Amino acid sequence: MTATADRAASALERYEAVIGIEIHCQLRTVSKMFCSCSTQYDGAPPNTHTCPTCLGLPGALPVMNKAAVEHVIATGLAIEGQIPARTQWERKNYFYPDLPKGYQISQYAIPLAAHGRLPIETSAGPFVVDITRAHLEEDTAKLAHGEAPSANGYRTTLVDFNRSGAPLMEIVTEPCIRTAEQARRYAEELQLLLRAIGVSDADMERGQMRVEANVSLRPRGTEPFGTRVEVKNMNSFRAVERAIAYEVDRQAAALDAGEPLTMETRGWDDGRQATYHMRSKETSEDYRYFPEPDLPPLRVDQAWIDGIRARVPELPAARRARYAATGITPYDAAVIVADPGMTLAFEAISAAGPDLPAKEVANFVTGPHARLAKAAGLNGRGTAGASDPESIAAILAAIASGRVGRPIGRDLLDRHLADGTPAADLLATVASTISDEGALLAHIDAVIAANPRAAADFRAGKPVVGFFVGQVMRATGGAADASRVTELVRQRLGTEA
Template sequence: MNIIPTIGMETHVELKTNSKMFCRCHVLDTESPNESLCPTCLGLPGSLPVPNKKAIEFITLLALSTNCSITNDGMFHRKNYFYPDLPKNYQISQFDLPVGTEGSLEIVVDGEFGTVEIERVHMEEDTGKSTHIGSGRIDSATSTHLDFNRAGIPLVEVVTKPLIKSSKEAVAYIEELRQLVIDLDISEGKLEKGNLRFDANISVAHEGDKELGTKVEIKNMNSLKSLEKAIEYEISRQTKMLIAEENIIQETRHWDEKKEVTSSMRSKEGSADYRYFSDPDIPNMILSNDFVNEIKKIIPELPSQKRKMFIETGLSIEDANNLGKNKNWIGDLYRSITKITGDSKSSFNWVTGELQGQLRKLEIKDLPNWVTPKNLSEIILLVKEDKISFTSGKEILANLIEQEIVPEEFASENNLIQENNIEEISKIVEEVIENNSEVLERIANGEEKLIGFLVGQIIKISKGQVNPSVAKELLLKEISS
């Protein structure tokens, strides 16, 4: 009987606000500990939390963009626990009345569309950073050092339904969510900086079983690669246990990046252990229809809409998805270029491949203002129409990035226009055949790679002005006759 894995993702998105969620301390990007604290985020008696308006706008944007229903009458709860990473001994979060519920997100897996169902999108505050001092292992530390700069930064948690079926789907989902928060401009979305942090809930069950297997939560995955590996590892671990009829326990496991295994951290708290209750310091969060309608008006073009538009220009789902992961100006440039060239695939390859590659090499972040859709299209069309070689196209592009040139003029001035006149090329082919009788004999004896050598000779004599594929075609014709 087949064993089916089920995965649910919990993702924390750190919002890009100036001040914290419930106090007006600066959101600081600093290594220097405990520099941005006040009585509220230190949990001192008498302080009162006041929610950040910008953060509420941002989470509403995200909830609407993931097709969630908005809870008009929401509320904040206290999630009580005993770790010292928040000085209040509780985290302000949301429990049964989150901002958004029952949403969905379109994803692309292996060049095909899929959907991830979103269970909830809720608002909470980030915790401080704990450093365990001692022998290096958490469980034998001698003390814990705390930096509360991060404590209280607005955090959105996005929880999916446990309907994800593979590590690939989970990775595609995180990529999509990341692109979404970047396009909405509500988070930096940098995984390496912890702006986006994710846990995976994984269980396995026999195909056809009515109930899901025991859920195991995996933490400490810092990259998409470790997410994929950790899920693969955990599915295989649980599958072996299920086959051996061993008891899988509900727990939190830690992904060990070096050993590439998961290991047990602690048994998982149920929500009852957190003793949620409504935060008496914060009144109900009423999101009026007027407020929600105002937010709807400022939703920008979403990744799924960009993808749809790119597909309409003729790109494959995969290419359209990859193009959407670039900065907006890359997509806009592609749109303008493909309109002129009428060739979506070449335009895509030139923009995302050659142009971006050369800019990256030169460490140029913005396109020089003289590089326009018009002159870029000119290069693409010169190559497409075989007037210049692909190599010459790249050379012209490199010059265009450096200085304002007219591609076709540059090609003529630098003898890059290819000879497409069959008679002229045939003359050179004949000349090369005459002068290389020895090589021809070796080709006849099976050394076919020497054909490339002869094509090289033809190009050399023509000073690079012969189209290599035309030269090869004529050469082969000549040899076989």
């Protein structure tokens, strides 16, 4: 725990934090929200993915993107929200250089999804975040502010319209969150959910998922809300938790000292690990929302909703519960489900080896497989190495049955992951090293000679064959066929008797 987090925790003994989260997500669609420009503008030169509609030129007409609407409905269903039968588009009026129309097409009166919930796990136990609404809108252009003044003394700001008009979903929670950890866990779980249902890549570093928090404090046991501060520019989950903890600490110190807090927007400075004043919010903005005259109301019938519901895949929470029920730890289940690459591998290997102990598969996926994926820089975006699930399952089965010892088995896995050599070929090389019966008998005799008491136990009828087999497997580095060793051990001990 950092010093700030420590102080925030102690502040929470006197004050209750009231936290609401707003998250903007770029939706994964082929084209923009109201025109046919491509959304694949990452890395493209500025202003190359534009048309009269997303440049906001007069007279250009918007045409609704059905896939984006379906993404928000799918999200609404995944958070157990309500989808209205009829909704509408509204103009949110404000002036800013990244919005040449002077208004953003959004939803105000009737969001596409409302009254949802997202259960999360925290270090203090389970918690349910109540979600007020999820609505659809268009993104703005992107401003690039020049560093130095130009020759005429003005600072220049460049506008890139590639992002302008990209479909954006805004998800707003009730002010029901009470700790910085709950806020971070909520954002993490929402990202997992959005990725699982395929509606957004939700990469925070790339600005595809932007988290804002409204934070205020009130003395414990009181109802009225305190002065609210909006926190922006948190570019990672860790930043979300630290920025909120910082705000709780800062606001508690001000309240303790009798200093008034002001309504303001603050940014998070990751370098200084502190929030800073961006602008004051003395008055609430009046966006003069009114219905968008260029778009018809949006009707959502039950058949459409049912069709989308049928396509919503298993959600992360259900998947974690299913994995945990196979006998792996809840921790391993959470680690695997949090990483799409590990999830893919776990599913594929389990399918290829249905009789494999789940723990064996989980250990491989979170161990050698994860290390290789990390080294390859996959960051959860794919499965590692030139591996095929059938080969992995075959090697894991050979380990689980004792046919090859763990050290040899791990070596086989590494060799398979490195160059994709099929399991059959790898296991054949192991089998060929033990086919020399004379060498195997020498190992067995040595083990029996070194363990006279266990040998006596065997002759007294005690079940100690497994002990000898284990010793021989260890002595051969696992390069022996366990069932053949068992046979030979029985023979050897029997002949001596």
